[in-house]
Amino acid sequence: MPPIQHMPFASFPALVATALGAMRTAGTRKVGRTAAMAALAFSTVFGATCVQAQAYPNRPIKLIVGFPPGGSSDATARLLATALSEKLGQPVVVENKAGANTVIATQYVRSQPADGYTLFSVSSSFAINPALQKLNYNIYKDFTPVALLGVIPLWLVTPNQVPVKSVGELVSLAKAQPGKLAYASYGAGSAGHLASELLLSMTKTNMIHVPYKGTGPAIVDVIGGQVTMMMPTVASSLSLVKEGKLRAIAVSSSKRVSAVPDVPTIAESGVPGFELVAWESIQVAAGTPPAIVFRLNTAIRDIVASPDFREKLIKLGIEPETKMASNDVAKFIRSEAEKFEKIIRERNIKAE
Structure with missing residues (x-):
């Protein structure tokens, strides 16, 4: 029997009838009567849920973003909101609730009714914060995961003034000057910070961390040569690499990135097993009816699978993901949170 969340709504009446018939045939009259009552209760409860899901949505939906307008997470959410509005036949309105590295938005969504009318666009910060803060x-x-839009590869970039063109050369330079070189990040505890620390750990090198308040000011100092390296998202610095203002060394994902296929991965550059990416996911408050979660998951996966939307995501530096059901997303996020927590603990990383 396929998992319930993968089954179309119309399959359930037939499923209940089949199960009921089988139990009556196999058991005694008493057992059959008990089984019939249980099946009837299941059918009644799930039938009500299906009716609720089929009526969903019948009013506008909010899509909460934990960052200010204008950033990549906001842009991705607005793309999805437009497509989801068309798919579901109701307006999907983006609301920005920035602050505390997305904690404010997370607390807000947690306080909302679990009815599918408040969606939450979350980045990897969602899985990083528990290891950094109480x-x-x-x-x-x-929270209940709905869908994973895709992963966001980072890449290792250096100033043109630094005489390295590979991960191996960078590691050699760092080991020749232990504790003297510095690297930038777009904030303590960010994915870029954790990726840099993971690289230092796996290559047994040491650099000084210089956190900045955002990607923009950090990249300015990388270009100027004040710091030796940085690991921003590919999208945030792609134009600067193409203009020759930064040098791209390697990407942080396990596979090469669609937008820059000539740039090798860190893993294939002498650090086997290295992988750390950011990502974008949609969540809802726990208790949201499973049939509604299923409908949202199906709608979002259909949207991401469309050629036009895929192309838009790739331009934003996101490698689209269409294979994960809700339970798969839950496993992915737990795995990511455990990875982040391990790096934070082993490298003694503290929140700003």
């Missing part, structure tokens, strides 16, 4: 919410108990 929070009044639990990302596993208080």
Whole structure:
């Protein structure tokens, strides 16, 4: 029997009838009567859920973003909102609730009714924050994953002034000057910070971390040569690499990136097993009816699979993902949170 979340709504009445018939045939009259009552209860409850899901949505939906307008997460959410509005036949309105590295937005979504009318666009910060801060919410108990839009590769970039063109050359330079070189990040505890620390750990090198308040000011100092390296998202610095203002050394994903296929991965550049990416996911408050989660997951996967939307995501530096059902996304996020927590613990990383 296929998992419930993968089954179309119309399959359930037939499923209940089949199961009921089988139980009556196999059991005694008493057992059959008990089984019939249980099946009837299941059918009634799930039938109500299906009706609710089929009526969903019948009013506008909010899509909460934990960052200010104008950034890549905001741009991705607005693309999805437009496509989801067309798919579901109701307006999907983006609301920005920035602050505390997305904690403010997370607390807000947790406080909303679990009815599918408040969606939450989350980045990897969602899975990083629990290891950095004491929070009044639990990302596993208080939220239900809906869909993964895709992963966001980072890449290792250096100033043109630094005489390295490969990961190996950078590692050699760092080991020749232990503790003297510096690297930039777009904030303590960011994916770029964790990726840099993972690289240093795996190559047994040491650099000084210089956190900045955002990607923009950090990249300015990388270009100027004040710091030796940085690991921003590919999208945030692609134009600068193409203009020759930065040198791209390697990408942080396990596979090469569609937008820059000639740039090798860190793993294939002498650090086997290296992988750390950012990502964009959609969540809802825990308790949202499974049939509604299923409908949203199906709609979003259909949207991401469309050629036009895929192309737009790739231009934003996102490698689209269309294979994950809700339970697959849950496993992915737990795995990512455990990876982040391990790096934070081993490298003694603290929040700003």
